[in-house]
Amino acid sequence: MTVYGWGLIVVFALVLTALALPLGRYMAAVYTGQRTFMDPLLARPEHLLYRVIGVRVDRGQDWKRYATSLIAFSLVGWLLLYFILRTQTLWSFTGLNPMGYHSMPWNVAFNTVSSFLTNTNWQYYGGETTMSYFSQMAGLAVQNFVSAAVGISVAVALIRGIVTHVATSERDSAKAHSIGNFWQDLVRTVLYVLLPISLIIALILLSQGVIENFSRYLSFTGITHIAQTLAMGPVASQEAIKLLGTNGGGFFNTNSAHPFENSNGLTNFVEMLAVLLIPAALVFTYGRMTGNRRQGYAIYATMMLMFLGAAAVCYIAEAHGSPAQHVAGLHTAVRAGTTGGNMEGKEQRFGIAGSALFNVVTTVTSCGAVNSALESFTGIGGAVPFANLSASEVIFGGVGTGLYSILLYVLLAVFLGGLMVGRTPEYIGKKVEAREIKLVALGILITPLSALFSTALATATRAGRASIDTAIAHGPQAFSETLYAYLSQANNNGSAFAGYSGFVQPVAGNVGSHGITFADLLGGFTMLFARYAPILFALAVAGTLVNKRVSPAGLGTMRTDNPTFVVLLIGVIVLVGALTFFPALLLGPIVQGLTGHLY
Structure with a gap:
């Protein structure tokens, strides 16, 4: 570092x-x-x-x-x-x-x-x-x-x-x-x-x-005469x-x-x-x-704290280097003329800091642009984009999608906070009741369910397993690539862990032509469903709130603009993400980081 x-x-x-x-x-x-x-x-x-x-x-x-x-x-x-x-x-x-x-x-x-x-x-x-x-x-x-x-x-x-x-x-x-x-x-x-x-x-x-x-x-013709x-x-x-x-x-x-x-x-x-x-x-x-x-x-404080935390973890992990480098006896400390750490798959123009920060910026949003190879990150550094996507676009998120996604979490946090203090939950003077919280819950759960269902289908079927390039990756790396592919598509992100490609089935009598591609079709349907279903639920929430009567704030009204609510909101986001994705992450990037298994 x-x-x-x-x-x-x-x-x-x-x-x-x-x-x-x-x-x-x-x-x-x-x-x-x-x-x-x-x-x-x-x-x-x-x-x-x-x-x-x-x-x-x-x-x-x-x-x-x-x-x-x-x-x-x-x-x-x-x-x-x-x-x-x-x-x-x-x-x-x-x-x-x-x-x-x-x-x-x-x-x-x-x-x-x-x-x-x-x-x-x-x-x-x-x-x-x-x-x-x-x-x-x-x-x-x-x-x-x-x-x-x-x-x-x-x-x-x-x-x-x-x-x-x-x-x-x-x-x-x-x-x-x-x-x-x-x-x-x-x-x-x-x-x-x-x-x-x-x-x-x-x-x-x-x-x-x-x-x-x-x-x-x-x-x-270059210097190699090719x-x-x-x-x-x-x-x-x-x-x-x-x-x-x-x-x-x-x-x-x-x-x-x-x-x-x-x-x-x-x-x-x-x-x-x-x-x-x-x-x-x-x-x-x-x-x-x-x-x-x-x-x-x-809300901005919530997003920025989680963003800076992700950036710090990713930078520290990449600057520390991978377990494989340490086992091989390679020096990963900072020396004159080098930033040290894990430079595999990174551009010398940007270095570790520029690559790690770019990685975090584009995975907390729905961007997916990359300036380095995500699959070349260390196990912990590679777990950061997984965690960012697991937050379902609430750490800034995509243009528009980030705000309406975190507002759904805000309403959920208000509801949970209201239950804890024994009052009807209210947000900006409007009561959050059963109908709103059902729509909020559905809007929040659609994206992770889409990602996990598609990953399960891809790993449990013959066509899905054929989509994994086993010549390049196997074990936790192969599972990580599959999980990340559908996590990325369900979150409308677009970045990839590489190695994951469409399963091409040649058509009889027309060798080499494109037939039914499992990954193309499943990925396409995942992206469409995980984009428009949350939009419909977000608009439905807007429709239920728009003509609600506004009640003046009282002594028992929970404030939603102070540090206490920021902590509550972060806790709700982390809790939902952890309960949803932690078991899947254990099978991929976390076990890879703990064992030093690369491919």
Whole structure:
């Protein structure tokens, strides 16, 4: 461990907070209809878009109409992206398929479309060897924007459900049940939040050498006198929204370890900030929309404490080195010119601290971008991303998904706290009763159940076991790869422990063709179910809370904006995660860390 390493973690947390505070204030203005400095530039395009899609945004929607609009929009997006990927060769006339790539097989297309639609960006393909520029830009990048916007819209709708105060005279009107308008939230999120910030990030990346072009791939002969190909493409623009929207899908197969996606230490720092910027800012947006900023500060403190704890454990574990290194007698201490520790699978450009922090940043969110090989981390260091995913996106989480996920945990903590003090649980003046807590429990349990069920199916079936590359991994490593794959997909994260691939069954009479791929299909269904089921439960919670009567706080009301509640909330998150995933983690990364078993 080095002073630089610890300094990087501390400075990152401080800069993130400094940027998230003003952005949170700006986003609160966007979603409450206040005037912003972007209005002169974007107001007209905004209203034009409303006319094009034919909606009246002055009409609010109850949670069922909001959910219907969201599902319909997502279904159309799924079909359109599937069409683009399956007809990739037809778009060569645009000049955006210079390498002449063929259309994607149906099973890989199903998984890929489901992946990008759900903000997961899990990839069973190499971007530079599979995707045309048109598919990357008109297909994947568009979904990077709108899938992120969908998550933010749901979070804003839940906030409205919690904070809206409806007068008794209006309790039977349509206004009493409105949690906003999905189309307005979607459009304003893309125009006022994602596009401007993406442009700034793209320009920063361009200035540091991240490429942006439409050239054919370059061919050259290296110092080994072997012919090689250097992939090109419009990378900087795709990289910006990949990170800002916590999408994570790499333009290149090696993702943010590729110098054309992440060129140096500065871009590494900027990319990590981009991933956490909106999830952190949304917490402050929540505080402003509730009219009590301390509510946002309490949630932010919860997230930051758990984030810093994960970063510290991961950094210490990697700096200490692996048991195998120690058994082999290798020196892992810091020496002149080296950071020591476990550098296996890491980039020299980023070092242990830059790799460990990036790993934590992208696994506490739904990003999944990587700048190092997760399967090369030590057993304890590799257990950190498992633990982060086990928290089900409440440590900042994805854009929008992190906030509405932790708000469900907040309601659960309020309910448990109310039971402990013998009072009806209340949150911001609204009672949390049986109907709300049932919906909250279902919303919280859907993601871990999806991950565990898919893992069990993959390890208990012949086709599932064939998806594991046993030539590379076996024992606890193989189980870790399988568990992590479905944990990642269920949490809409997208990172992988590597070694896990689709099971390809050749079709009779057509050797080598793509048949039914177990991992493609199971992973695709897992991503879709684990994305939209929690969304529906979160919107249902908003629908039940929106027209509840507000009761004034009394002497026995439990405060939810102080350190005591922060401790209670962390305890509930850890308890639910531990009870759900600890037995599975014992079979994989923990036993691997204790025994030193690598593969």
